[in-house]
Amino acid sequence: MFDVLVIGGGLAGVTAALEARACGARVALAQRSWGATAMSTGALDIAFAPGSPSEPTVARSIEGHIYAIAASRARHPYAVVGSGSALLAIADGMKLLSSALEPSGLTPRPWEAIQPNQPYVSSLGALVPAASALASHGPVTGGSVACVQLAGDTHFDAKHVAKAAVHDGRTSWGRALDIEPVMLRFDGSLPPIGLAQRLDDLGAAHELASELKAVVAGVSAVIMPPVLGLARHRETLATVQDAVGVPVIEALAHLPSVPGVRLQRALGQALRAAGVVLVGEVVGAETSGERVVAVQGKGGERLPAKAFVLASGRFISGGVVFDFGCREALFGLPTVTELGALEKDAPQNIVRADPRESHPLMTAGVQVNASMQPIVEGRIAFANLFAAGMVVGGFASRFALCADGVALATGVIAARGALA
């Protein structure tokens, strides 16, 4: 019998498991496969809310963004738990995450240093606002910066990235940036994850570093495509950085995401190091009255626990299914979207044509109270079931840039609720 059984191995599930473990509980985590966390860009999105002429967005503190989101989106977890509680839980979650990622060298900037959102270069060519990021990513603040193009790399266009970042810096951030593309002969024609695996070989990393050193003299920083090693990222990054002698910044990734795979692997290692028992996929739940008694493993095994944290993600991760109506996959809980409940026969309510709007199906998840307990028709669904991360529905993280903040805050709150 476990004290807490967490369902889902993304950032929210891992945060909940580590928080519960830190409180001395016996914790198990069930994971079907990698989910949206392994598709992370490398940025840690805490909060972003559009500003106004009197309060420009770029100058607003993270607290200000959280308050603004909570004030304008009633179903957002920051509003449900209260922005003050959300802020405290995010800070605790960030500390947990930092120590969990320390062995893999991915530790993000400390929470105290996160004020306000900073401009991070994206591989697609834009300056994205982010509160923090995994260690190898950094904001572009000024000076003369070189943006590196590897020969034959079709996933990263340094000329485009440099041009777009300079444009974004001027128009959106009010900064005159000096970013120039630099061409290398180093072969980058492999797919991103393949290239990162090749650079795990320190011989290849040295080859890249020496070529880079010869062409980037006099710059204050170097922007690289996010491929600097996968399993041995820390060593590869250090090799290149030592040779160049200035900060080497990886751009935020698009898919397939090397930083996302690194993060997911590092979280798995952190779970094992913390003594969390890893079980496989769960396919069913056993309930009795108002309590969840156990979940059923794919192999038929029965996994009882005192409390359960549901962190199975949304539609993309399989936590929400859309067949005969839209419902949460394991317990069959009803879902709520930005537009309320989804109707199966009304496709315009599932996918909307305007790219500026979120697709309601992608915002579908369970409704929760301030303790992160799923609620059905105004009543708590199960007394010992808590939700964390994107399985909580009714808001679009894409527009509030808050996915990681929500995962950390709800993971911490759900774990504490499960142990209360």
Next chain:
Amino acid sequence: MMMRWFKARMVLGTALLRRVLLAPVLPDHGPKPWLGKLANEDLAAVPKELWSYVGGTSRCIGCGLCDSVALPHEAPSQWITREAREPSTANLGLERAERLEELAREIAAICPARVPVEDVARLIRANAETLAQLKR
């Protein structure tokens, strides 16, 4: 500008009059006979197995996570989305089908969309076989 406006309305008005006045006497060359011809072509039904393949491969969301279980120069994510859908080059994909079968178990453990990789490999093989028959 006025001339274009006037001409456009003339064309529309004439077309409307022709439609109303001449429809009872002229044969209808509209969409109905065209659709009828299509029905007479007696197109073969799509086999159920093919739909199941399509369902499986279409599930791929292009996240690329499966690349992390392959060798550096391999990109199973691209094979899944591309090779299975290009029957004209299926014979070139045979090697990849074999490799996908080898990686199937590892990809199944990592794929968030549960793409049935063994089915994809089978589809590549089936496409290659059809292509070989056509070439004979």
